[in-house]
Amino acid sequence: MTQARIGSPAPAAAVAAPAGEAPQRRRHPWLAPLVPVAPNTRWMLGLSFFVLFFGVWAVVTLGGFVPRTFLADPMTMAREGMTLFTEYNFIGDIGMTVWRVVGGFVLAAVIAVPLGIFMGAYKAAEAFFEPFVSFCRYLPASAFIPLLILWAGIGETQKLLVIFIGSFFQIVLMVAVAVGGARKDLVEAAYTLGANSAGIVRRVLIPGAAPEIAEILRLVLGWAWTYVIVAELIGSSSGIGHMITDSQALLNTGQIIFGIIVIGCIGLVSDLVFKRANQRLFPWSSIQ
Structure with a gap:
């Protein structure tokens, strides 16, 4: 047999794996854990799922597999959506729903974030507040609607309070956990440099937890949208939830689906x- 020249590189297939280890196969980047995806690829993949979803929906409805009384097809849904905007002032309903979500969520965040920071920084405060906050966190906001109608009527205050109750206790506990998980070495270093307790909270705990707090607010904002629809389903004369209730009485699934899609888009x-604001405000954060 012909001998390979001394000093020439061995073929890649001939390189033996270390003893006791199986040869590793080169995996596609999409299949490798925690490997980031390029921004353009991410957008393409996300958009392709929506295309697939609407395609399956169109096949199921237009193909007659599901009666249109129970599930309108995409074209009917689009026509009903145009009717809502042109004849029923649906843009006003959207504005009312957005205002309720923002109002209740901001009210909850303004009170909950400082309380969560206080609980996370001082363990005595956490021991005092945490059992009650944990108890209230498991109470569904919708269960308070009958009481809130008795206390505040069926006006805007009742709807804002539903969103407030649904968001407040979640934010408090999650912020407390984020602040309480600060690195102890940074705290000790700040004490060594002469910082007092207030300085530790202001210069170490809050800046360290700020990216995670912003991410918590982003997540809870999504939950607030579920609370506002529940609030609008009962005793409301405007809003997306009110439109969905009226459409349900008329068996107009096209308008119901359009309202749901509008909520999802907003x-x-x-x-x-x-998310983009968080990335700009906290570029050092690993939360992306």
């Missing part, structure tokens, strides 16, 4: 805006 846009 939530998706707000989520992307929130």
Whole structure:
């Protein structure tokens, strides 16, 4: 047999794996854990799922597999959506729903974030507040609607309070956990440099937890959209939830689906805006 020249590189297939280890196969980047995807690829993959979803929906409805009384096809849904905008002032309903979500969520965040920071920084405060906050966190906001109608009527206050109750306790506990998980070495270093307790909270705990707090607010904002629809289903004369209730009485599944899609689109846009703002405000954060 012909001998390979001394010093010439061996073929890649001939390189033996270390003893006791199986040869590793080169995996596609999409199949490798935690390997990031290029931004353009991410957008393409996300959009392709929506195309697939609407394609399956069209085949199921237009093909007669599901009666249109129970599930309208995409074209009927689009026509009903145009009717909502042109004849029923649906843009006003969207504005009312957005205002309720923003109002209740901001009210909850303004109170919950400082309380969560206080609980996370001081363990005595956490021991005092945490059992009650954990208890309330498991109470569904919709269960308070009958009481809130008795206390505040069926006006805007009742709807804002539903969103407040659904968001407040979640934010408090999650912020407390984020602040309480600060690195102890940074705290000790700050004490060594002469910082007092207030300085530790202001210069170490809050800046360290700020990216995670912003991410918590982004997640809870999505939950607030579920609470506002529940609030609008009962005793409301405006809003997307009110439109869905009226459409359900008329068996107009096209309008119901259109309202649901509008909620999803608004939530998706707000989520992307929130995420982009977090990336600009906290570029050092690993939360992306």
